[in-house]
Amino acid sequence: MVLKSNQLKIFGLIIGIILLIVLMFGSLILGYTDTSWKLAYEAFTSFDGSNEHIIIQNVRLPRSLIGAVVGACLAVAGALMQALTKNPLASPDVFGISAGAGFFLVIGVSIFYVDSLQAFTWIAFAGAAFTAFVVYFIGSFGREGLTPMKLTLAGAAMAGLFASLTQGLLVVNESALDQVLFWLAGSVQGRKLESLHTILPYVIPALIISMIMAQKINVLTMGEAVAKGLGQRTGFVKILAALIIIVLGGGAVAVAGPISFIGIVIPHFARFLVGHDHRWIIPYSAVLGGALLVIADILARFIIMPEEVPVGVMTALIGTPVFVYIARRGFGQK
Amino acid sequence: MKKYFRLRLGSDKISFLIDKKALITSLILLVIVLTIFIFSTSIGEVIISPLNVVKTFFGYGNEMENLFVYSFRLPRIIIALLVGICLAVAGAILQGLIRNPLASPDIIGITGGGSVAVVVFLMLFSNKNNALTVSIEWMPVAAFIGTTIIGLLVYLLSWKNGSSSIRLVLIGIGLSMLTQSLTTLFMIKGPIYQAAQANVWITGTVYASTWEHVRVLLPVVIILLLVSLISVRRVNIQELGDELATGVGSAVQKNRLFLLILSTALTGSAVAFAGAIGFVGLMAPHIARRLVGSSFGALLPVSALIGAILVMVADLIGRTLFSPLEVPAGVFTAAIGAPYFIYLLYKSRNN
Numbered sequence: 001m002v003l004k005s006n007q008l009k010i011f012g013l014i015i016g017i018i019l020l021i022v023l024m025f026g027s028l029i030l031g032y033t034d035t036s037w038k039l040a041y042e043a044f045t046s047f048d049g050s051n052e053h054i055i056i057q058n059v060r061l062p063r064s065l066i067g068a069v070v071g072a073c074l075a076v077a078g079a080l081m082q083a084l085t086k087n088p089l090a091s092p093d094v095f096g097i098s099a100g101a102g103f104f105l106v107i108g109v110s111i112f113y114v115d116s117l118q119a120f121t122w123i124a125f126a127g128a129a130f131t132a133f134v135v136y137f138i139g140s141f142g143r144e145g146l147t148p149m150k151l152t153l154a155g156a157a158m159a160g161l162f163a164s165l166t167q168g169l170l171v172v173n174e175s176a177l178d179q180v181l182f183w184l185a186g187s188v189q190g191r192k193l194e195s196l197h198t199i200l201p202y203v204i205p206a207l208i209i210s211m212i213m214a215q216k217i218n219v220l221t222m223g224e225a226v227a228k229g230l231g232q233r234t235g236f237v238k239i240l241a242a243l244i245i246i247v248l249g250g251g252a253v254a255v256a257g258p259i260s261f262i263g264i265v266i267p268h269f270a271r272f273l274v275g276h277d278h279r280w281i282i283p284y285s286a287v288l289g290g291a292l293l294v295i296a297d298i299l300a301r302f303i304i305m306p307e308e309v310p311v312g313v314m315t316a317l318i319g320t321p322v323f324v325y326i327a328r329r330g331f332g333q334k
Numbered sequence: 335m336k337k338y339f340r341l342r343l344g345s346d347k348i349s350f351l352i353d354k355k356a357l358i359t360s361l362i363l364l365v366i367v368l369t370i371f372i373f374s375t376s377i378g379e380v381i382i383s384p385l386n387v388v389k390t391f392f393g394y395g396n397e398m399e400n401l402f403v404y405s406f407r408l409p410r411i412i413i414a415l416l417v418g419i420c421l422a423v424a425g426a427i428l429q430g431l432i433r434n435p436l437a438s439p440d441i442i443g444i445t446g447g448g449s450v451a452v453v454v455f456l457m458l459f460s461n462k463n464n465a466l467t468v469s470i471e472w473m474p475v476a477a478f479i480g481t482t483i484i485g486l487l488v489y490l491l492s493w494k495n496g497s498s499s500i501r502l503v504l505i506g507i508g509l510s511m512l513t514q515s516l517t518t519l520f521m522i523k524g525p526i527y528q529a530a531q532a533n534v535w536i537t538g539t540v541y542a543s544t545w546e547h548v549r550v551l552l553p554v555v556i557i558l559l560l561v562s563l564i565s566v567r568r569v570n571i572q573e574l575g576d577e578l579a580t581g582v583g584s585a586v587q588k589n590r591l592f593l594l595i596l597s598t599a600l601t602g603s604a605v606a607f608a609g610a611i612g613f614v615g616l617m618a619p620h621i622a623r624r625l626v627g628s629s630f631g632a633l634l635p636v637s638a639l640i641g642a643i644l645v646m647v648a649d650l651i652g653r654t655l656f657s658p659l660e661v662p663a664g665v666f667t668a669a670i671g672a673p674y675f676i677y678l679l680y681k682s683r684n685n
Binding site for chain 1: 436441492494500501503504505507508510512613656659662664665668671675
């Protein structure tokens with residue numbers, strides 16, 4: 001824990017929020033089309049229909065907002081999953097939840113020709129919920145119940161299965177491929193603000209509830225027996241947390257596709273900063289997750305200019321070393 | 335009845351102990367492989383009776399039969415056979431090597447490394463008409479380089495006062511996610527037509543195999559299989575665990591590296607021509623172990639035959655069941671493999 005006193009933690013959180021806002025503004029002006037702060041300001045105050053103004057309003061603003069929201073959702077979902085499963089590698093992508101939501105979406109697009117954003121969201125939620133249930137069920141086989149290793153393996157297997165089936169569907173239906181290939185790579189580029197509007201009514205309450213129930217999560221991480229002894233209805237807390245994870249994970253995937261590693265990396269970074277109190281971990285995860293995705297998205301524009309790298313690839317590049325570090329450190333120690 | 339019988343050659347200079355059960359199992363499997371081989375050759379858009387297929391093999395087919403058998407079906411089926419063998423043997427070696435029954439080339443990212451390498455290869459060496467500018471013989475080399483890099487990376491990164499199998503699997507899972515991202519990246523960099531092609535290939539398919547492919551793959555597989563057979567003892571010793579293996583005089587680290595390279599070479603050869611066909615490297619050795627036990631001399635040929643059966647059947651289903659659509663073989667191996675994997679998790683639940 002770096003930030004020891006509560007004052008420092010509040011100060012750190014404020015700095016984090018300022019950083020996130022600066023990055024979101026940066027996301028408005030940085031990119032292939034050269035713009036400035038002044039232009040960005042004018043685009044909103046005195047819109048004149050020029051190319052730059054259109055790009056800022058219609059292309060970069062959605063990216064910036066979507067990046068921040070999706071990053072926050074993934075990081076908080078990861079933090080909750082890690083707390084709930086006591087598995088440092090838990091996150092929506094490693095446990096196959098993103099792949100499951102993706103598979104359901106591809107079925108929707110290629111077989112049922114779904115194209116409404118509202119329907120997309122619900123399909124993604126359904127896929128996320130289904131996979132979460134299956135992985136949790138498989139992971140808790142056996143006498144000693146849910147172990148970190150079994151959960152990870154079950155998640156990896158389901159992720160592999162869904163990835164293969166998704167590929168298979170796309171192979172037999174090439175017209176769907178064009179539509180979903182970029183989405184499958186995980187990206188916030190070319191997303192419309194409407195797709196954000198569709199998920200906000202679900203993810204904002206989910207984020208708020210996750211912060212309210214942080215104290216209950218703290219109690220739960222002390223162990224089921226202790227939590228019960230302290231009078232917690234652990235079943236209720238777990239189910240609520242699972243619902244939040246599904247809403248956050250499914251919502252993020254519906255908008256941006258499976259973006260990996262933010263859900264693993266950020267909660268660890270948050271714990272490094274503020275220790276093991278989820279009342280701090282959750283808000284820090286939300287802010288830092290948003291910031292990381294926005295930075296990754298800005299970098300994605302520059303790496304192979306004039307083309308763009310899908311931001312999911314960027315986060316994978318940033319996240320793999322951290323993943324390896326965590327895996328090396330092993331389970332059991334915090 | 336004794337369990338083994340001896341085979342001695344040249345005044346006892348060379349001798350083998352042959353496990354009778356394994357020999358009988360292998361022979362039965364070999365018959366199954368041959369049956370599927372003939373059956374698969376006879377089914378397709380035009381059905382040729384199995385009898386005529388056999389006739390065609392011996393040069394007595396009519397023109398149409400010759401065309402279908404030799405030009406369209408045989409190269410593809412042979413590639414499926416070889417790829418199944420490669421993946422299964424690679425999986426068997428890997429599982430013996432890291433003593434984890436859940437390890438397989440695709441779960442720990444080695445197959446993914448091959449995929450990245452081949453997508454990069456296609457991107458670098460294709461002209462505007464999507465024709466390769468260099469000989470296709472280089473493709474297995476590229477795949478081999480890719481699988482080796484990831485294999486070594488997984489091994490090195492999981493090294494911490496020795497390598498533990500749990501770390502190896504976890505780090506492998508992490509790296510396999512990285513390779514998936516990179517593959518997508520390079521697919522998007524290529525023109526969309528190529529992306530569609532690469533997409534088929536990444537799922538794993540033996541579609542569009544040619545005699546050219548067979549000509550490149552066959553000798554590679556034969557050499558690697560011979561090397562694997564010679565290395566049987568090394569794997570057996572490795573399975574005892576590091577301390578015991580060192581105790582009986584095995585150069586554990588050197589052997590481990592050698593076996594890892596052998597396994598990545600086998601995976602690379604398969605990936606080069608059939609893409610990332612998943613779960614065969616996991617399933618085949620398991621089924622083999624249930625049939626003949628875990629002594630590697632018996633395990634290796636039995637795994638190889640089971641691997642061949644799995645891929646040939648997956649391909650047969652993929653090209654006939656949904657005809658005229660072609661479903662890549664990898665979809666079926668995953669559809670059977672993932673539940674099997676879950677079953678294995680379930681079975682190993684108490685240890």
